[in-house]
Amino acid sequence: MGVDRREFLKIAGMAALFGLGGKAAVDIFAPGEVEASMEGIPLTQGTRWAMVIDIRKCLEKQAQEKDGCKACMDACHRVHNVPDWGNPKHAIKWIWQESFEHSFPNQPNPYITEGLKHQPVILLCNHCFNPPCVRVCPTKATFKREEDGIVCMDMHRCIGCRFCMAACPFGARSFNWGDPRKAPKELNPEFPTNRDYPERSMGVVEKCDFCVERIARGELPACVEACDKIKAHAMTFGDLADPESNVRKLLREHYTIRRKAELGTEPNIFYIV
Amino acid sequence: MYDGGKIIVGLIIGLGLLLSPFFYNAGKAAKAPVPELTPKAKEAKACVAPVTYMRESHFTLLDEWRHTVVRDGERYYRSPDGKRYYKSLQTTCLECHSNYSKFCLQCHNYVDVDPYCWDCHIQPEEKK
Numbered sequence: 001m002g003v004d005r006r007e008f009l010k011i012a013g014m015a016a017l018f019g020l021g022g023k024a025a026v027d028i029f030a031p032g033e034v035e036a037s038m039e040g041i042p043l044t045q046g047t048r049w050a051m052v053i054d055i056r057k058c059l060e061k062q063a064q065e066k067d068g069c070k071a072c073m074d075a076c077h078r079v080h081n082v083p084d085w086g087n088p089k090h091a092i093k094w095i096w097q098e099s100f101e102h103s104f105p106n107q108p109n110p111y112i113t114e115g116l117k118h119q120p121v122i123l124l125c126n127h128c129f130n131p132p133c134v135r136v137c138p139t140k141a142t143f144k145r146e147e148d149g150i151v152c153m154d155m156h157r158c159i160g161c162r163f164c165m166a167a168c169p170f171g172a173r174s175f176n177w178g179d180p181r182k183a184p185k186e187l188n189p190e191f192p193t194n195r196d197y198p199e200r201s202m203g204v205v206e207k208c209d210f211c212v213e214r215i216a217r218g219e220l221p222a223c224v225e226a227c228d229k230i231k232a233h234a235m236t237f238g239d240l241a242d243p244e245s246n247v248r249k250l251l252r253e254h255y256t257i258r259r260k261a262e263l264g265t266e267p268n269i270f271y272i273v
Numbered sequence: 274m275y276d277g278g279k280i281i282v283g284l285i286i287g288l289g290l291l292l293s294p295f296f297y298n299a300g301k302a303a304k305a306p307v308p309e310l311t312p313k314a315k316e317a318k319a320c321v322a323p324v325t326y327m328r329e330s331h332f333t334l335l336d337e338w339r340h341t342v343v344r345d346g347e348r349y350y351r352s353p354d355g356k357r358y359y360k361s362l363q364t365t366c367l368e369c370h371s372n373y374s375k376f377c378l379q380c381h382n383y384v385d386v387d388p389y390c391w392d393c394h395i396q397p398e399e400k401k
């Protein structure tokens with residue numbers, strides 16, 4: 001089915017509303033799905049969400065800013081009320097940076113491009129196709145959504161046993177040692193932040209959820225939106241199941257690597273190097 | 274029988290102590306509080322479901338919402354009168370019912386339930 005005029009106007013309108021570019025908008029709002037999005041599972045049935053991160057573009061932006069660029073991290077942590085305790089031992093990581101060598105220990109190439117050596121790479125939950133964290137969770141608080149492959153957390157159900165933290169080979173999960181509301185205010189000048197997002201009670205595990213709440217409203221993940229806003233365009237979010245999607249196009253055109261691919265968890269975050 | 278009288282007196286005193294709260298409160302049953310609507314809620318006229326249902330079973334509805342949103346990704350709700358709502362305690366329910374102490378708390382106190390919603394969901398800030 002093609003996109004008829006009415007449909008197109010609708011997509012364009014929604015896109016303008018959410019400030020998406022033309023192509024990105026069509027990727028998220030496939031024709032006919034806008035209406036359907038009001039019911040049930042919106043914009044998401046039969047998709048397999050993934051992200052492509054262009055390390056080159058990211059580093060380029062990092063180099064321009066005095067203290068490096070943290071737009072994606074700030075946006076995510078603000079939107080999801082992720083606390084900053086100021087104590088690395090209690091750090092809660094949804095999206096964070098780590099050196100290239102630590103992020104990709106399986107790329108043992110001492111002659112790797114100079115530009116990548118010791119450089120910070122943006123990391124987040126890989127929303128693995130075979131997520132070991134889901135397999136070990138005794139309460140099914142961590143689960144993979146059948147319809148779109150997002151690995152979600154049901155924080156109502158988490159008992160804080162931390163098996164998932166042991167199982168995740170990417171360190172993508174954090175244990176919540178305290179009430180986010182009580183996180184030091186001086187580190188978060190805008191605290192309390194987003195009233196649209198629930199906080200967590202003490203003693204649950206949390207992680208990046210691919211912004212399920214935003215996708216449901218037809219918005220891009222907060223990190224991607226923030227990155228696009230500063231015109232870095234280093235992050236691309238899209239549907240792997242669609243051969244014509246923005247992410248598939250990038251994957252066709254560029255050489256990409258994934259973290260610890262040899263473990264067979266099939267990460268859905270791809271890095272252009 | 275040894276000290277039969279003392280035992281019986283003791284029993285009566287004991288029983289009296291046990292029942293004293295009932296005598297103390299007899300005839301003055303605490304009145305059930307009436308939840309107060311905000312002007313916004315009054316103006317809306319209808320809630321997401323009929324008032325009688327909401328009064329008796331709002332917790333069932335909330336539980337179902339949380340389950341379908343988190344587990345099934347179904348974030349919209351169609352009310353019996355055909356209107357659509359975004360299923361969210363914080364942004365849909367509390368948008369209208371923003372007077373926490375007069376709408377939620379006094380009833381919860383009366384029936385002595387202490388829901389733990391507010392461990393995570395942000396309680397509305399009330400204007401004093």
Ligand code: SF4
Nearest residue numbers: 125126128131133168
């Ligand atoms: S990266 Fe870790 S937390 Fe995320 S899906 Fe994979 S195993 Fe689970």
Ligand code: SF4
Nearest residue numbers: 076095208211221223
């Ligand atoms: S996808 Fe959403 S939750 Fe995940 S890192 Fe980006 S902003 Fe945070």
